[in-house]
Amino acid sequence: MKVFELFIGKHLFIVLAFICFQAKSQNLIPNGNFESTVAPLAYDKKVTSIKFSEYWGNYSNGFLCYHSIDSNKSCGYSRVAVYNPWSKDSRSYLQNKLIRPLEKGESCYFKIMVNPDGKYYCNRFSILLLKDSLDIIQNKLIELQPTLEFNSNYFIKNGGEWELLSGYFIAQGGEQFIIIGNFYPDRKTYLKRNRRKTYSVRTEVYIDNCELYGSFIKQESTFSH
Numbered sequence: 001m002k003v004f005e006l007f008i009g010k011h012l013f014i015v016l017a018f019i020c021f022q023a024k025s026q027n028l029i030p031n032g033n034f035e036s037t038v039a040p041l042a043y044d045k046k047v048t049s050i051k052f053s054e055y056w057g058n059y060s061n062g063f064l065c066y067h068s069i070d071s072n073k074s075c076g077y078s079r080v081a082v083y084n085p086w087s088k089d090s091r092s093y094l095q096n097k098l099i100r101p102l103e104k105g106e107s108c109y110f111k112i113m114v115n116p117d118g119k120y121y122c123n124r125f126s127i128l129l130l131k132d133s134l135d136i137i138q139n140k141l142i143e144l145q146p147t148l149e150f151n152s153n154y155f156i157k158n159g160g161e162w163e164l165l166s167g168y169f170i171a172q173g174g175e176q177f178i179i180i181g182n183f184y185p186d187r188k189t190y191l192k193r194n195r196r197k198t199y200s201v202r203t204e205v206y207i208d209n210c211e212l213y214g215s216f217i218k219q220e221s222t223f224s225h
Contacts, residue, residue: 025213028098029178030055032210034076056096076208081139082182083122083189083203089141093181094207095133102129102214104173109213110148111166112180118203120191124182125150125165125205129175136179146183147175162208171214180207 036054056078084090102108110127126146134142150165182189191203 026099028100028102028212028214029096029210030099031096032212033208034078036076056094077206078208079204079206080181081202081204082124083118083120083186083191084139084201085119086201087139089185090139090202091141091182092138093136093142093179095136095177095179096210097133098176098178098212101131101174101176102171104171106171106173106214107168108171109166109168110211111164112210113162113208114165115162115206116203117194117206119194119201120203121194122182122192122203123190124184124188126181126183128179128183129169129171130177130179131174133177134179141185142179142181142183143185144183178210178212180210 031054034056078094080094081090081092112127114125116122126149128142128144129147136142148167148169150167
């Protein structure tokens with residue numbers, strides 16, 4: 001009987017540990033791969049693949065998710081504008097609500113797939129974690145200190161290709177909203193001319209596979225780009 005109890009107790013501990021690990025290793029950003037969308041845009045009948053991104057659209061003032069279809073394979077992604085030579089400090093952002101608030105002192109790991117495009121590449125791309133959501137105004141700069149900044153030379157050196165960016169940060173506690181974009185004005189944003197053919201005057205960063213994990217738990221993901 002004692003052997004049976006020990007057997008049950010041991011396996012129950014393993015199951016509970018597994019459940020705890022799963023909870024800690026859960027991606028805290030809902031629809032981080034932009035695959036889940038709602039109704040397509042009615043005004044553009046030629047491009048039926050452009051849809052609103054679920055969750056992101058609720059907090060990003062209706063900014064779009066690009067949901068392309070290639071050989072019957074669906075692939076969602078989105079973008080933010082980080083520089084516009086025709087409009088001073090013009091920006092766009094993506095905002096989403098985390099599945100749970102971050103805990104004070106919690107070590108968090110964030111990663112994202114990015115692909116810059118536009119007439120110029122710039123060195124500014126960051127994320128901002130806040131307790132409360134922001135009322136994002138289209139084309140208006142949010143000049144706040146980012147929670148996590150990426151290598152300032154990345155877009156200058158490697159523009160035009162899909163790459164993985166990642167990093168760690170310590171939560172202050174209570175953060176439940178994530179905002180992605182450029183939080184610096186033009187005077188603090190450095191540029192490099194894009195020699196590749198592009199149809200966009202604005203400097204934009206296409207993004208995909210946004211993942212945020214708490215408590216130092218890091219998982220590898222398979223990216224589609």
